Amino acid sequence: MTLDRNLGFDRSQVKFQQLDYNSARFWRILTQWLFFGWCLFLGVQFGLFVRHFETMGRTGYFPRPPGIEGFLPIGALMSFKAWLLTGQVDPVHPAALVLFLTFLCMALLAKKSFCSFLCPVGTVSEGAWKIGRKLFGRNFRVWSGLDITLQLVKYAVLFFFIKLIIFTMPLTAIKDFLSAPYWAIADVKLLYFFVNMTRTSLLVIVFLLCMSLIYKNFWCRYLCPYGALLGLLSMLSPFKVKRNVQACTNCRACSRSCPSLIDVQRKVQVRSPECTGCLTCVNRCPEPGALAIAFWSRPVRPKLFVLWVLGLFTSGVLFGMVTGNWQTSLIYTDYQLLIPLAMNLAG
Numbered sequence: 001m002t003l004d005r006n007l008g009f010d011r012s013q014v015k016f017q018q019l020d021y022n023s024a025r026f027w028r029i030l031t032q033w034l035f036f037g038w039c040l041f042l043g044v045q046f047g048l049f050v051r052h053f054e055t056m057g058r059t060g061y062f063p064r065p066p067g068i069e070g071f072l073p074i075g076a077l078m079s080f081k082a083w084l085l086t087g088q089v090d091p092v093h094p095a096a097l098v099l100f101l102t103f104l105c106m107a108l109l110a111k112k113s114f115c116s117f118l119c120p121v122g123t124v125s126e127g128a129w130k131i132g133r134k135l136f137g138r139n140f141r142v143w144s145g146l147d148i149t150l151q152l153v154k155y156a157v158l159f160f161f162i163k164l165i166i167f168t169m170p171l172t173a174i175k176d177f178l179s180a181p182y183w184a185i186a187d188v189k190l191l192y193f194f195v196n197m198t199r200t201s202l203l204v205i206v207f208l209l210c211m212s213l214i215y216k217n218f219w220c221r222y223l224c225p226y227g228a229l230l231g232l233l234s235m236l237s238p239f240k241v242k243r244n245v246q247a248c249t250n251c252r253a254c255s256r257s258c259p260s261l262i263d264v265q266r267k268v269q270v271r272s273p274e275c276t277g278c279l280t281c282v283n284r285c286p287e288p289g290a291l292a293i294a295f296w297s298r299p300v301r302p303k304l305f306v307l308w309v310l311g312l313f314t315s316g317v318l319f320g321m322v323t324g325n326w327q328t329s330l331i332y333t334d335y336q337l338l339i340p341l342a343m344n345l346a347g
């Protein structure tokens, strides 16, 4: 047995370890696209729900899917502050808080896995740079000085929201927001943003998509404040990619393959807030036992990591459901009143 060269796996286990990484990668990508499809399904269902009220009941009624509240992170941050200070969950969009807390827990306990397993924007970004790589033969890298400066943008946006909502807004202002009609139909407003997109919004999205073809995860790397928050929390995660310097042949396959552009080959442990736990580097490593996903420095089977990520997400949602913090307190007549007014309601 050569435990030292195999990060704790003996040689007879190494073949299974590689197979494990391949299938873990498969399950991660399958999860991404299934979740993406699920989000589209929720969007369509929510659109039909809204349509019913827009047409004064002339079209069929579809139940409102609470999962749509996962797309309200700024309101969820306000709801989070209110919950911290009062212990009460906002009854209007409880799923927004449940999902927000679930994603924070995932970051604390399983790295930035939300980004590499669930986030639909992350899925589109990953799909875009893979298409870009096929089109141009490779993905490009922003000049390193500019790259560091641009990465600060997402932290600046995060800092702005944290300072404004957590440190500046008084509780009374938060409560006013959470009880206002605007918050009640924030999900409807978001739907209108996508279905009635302005020319400027469309141009911005097309620009971001074009940049994502050229640069890996352009939005996530430079602009997403949610990813920035999850990344900072993920630094506390007990899971880390770990390199065994004795087994490593410095081939740089890990560094070349990392979608977050982390120079894995120069690390013993990857502590970067950019690491999403996507397992690409460990999957690409050709040396048995040189690279692994480790829990408190102890290598774990990658499939267990995948199960852990999915288990955390499912537990969070189930916890919200069984504690009665999932369905909105708004009733049919509230939506009858609010949805026809939605286009005119300002924040």
Ligand code: SF4
Residues within 6 Å of the ligand: 114, 115, 116, 119, 120, 121, 122, 123, 219, 220, 221, 224, 225, 226, 227, 228
């Ligand atoms: S960085 Fe933001 S957009 Fe990208 S995957 Fe993470 S949460 Fe989604």
Ligand code: SF4
Residues within 6 Å of the ligand: 241, 257, 258, 259, 260, 261, 262, 264, 270, 274, 275, 276, 277, 278, 279, 280, 281, 282
């Ligand atoms: S270091 Fe490995 S697990 Fe982390 S983002 Fe890069 S490829 Fe994915």
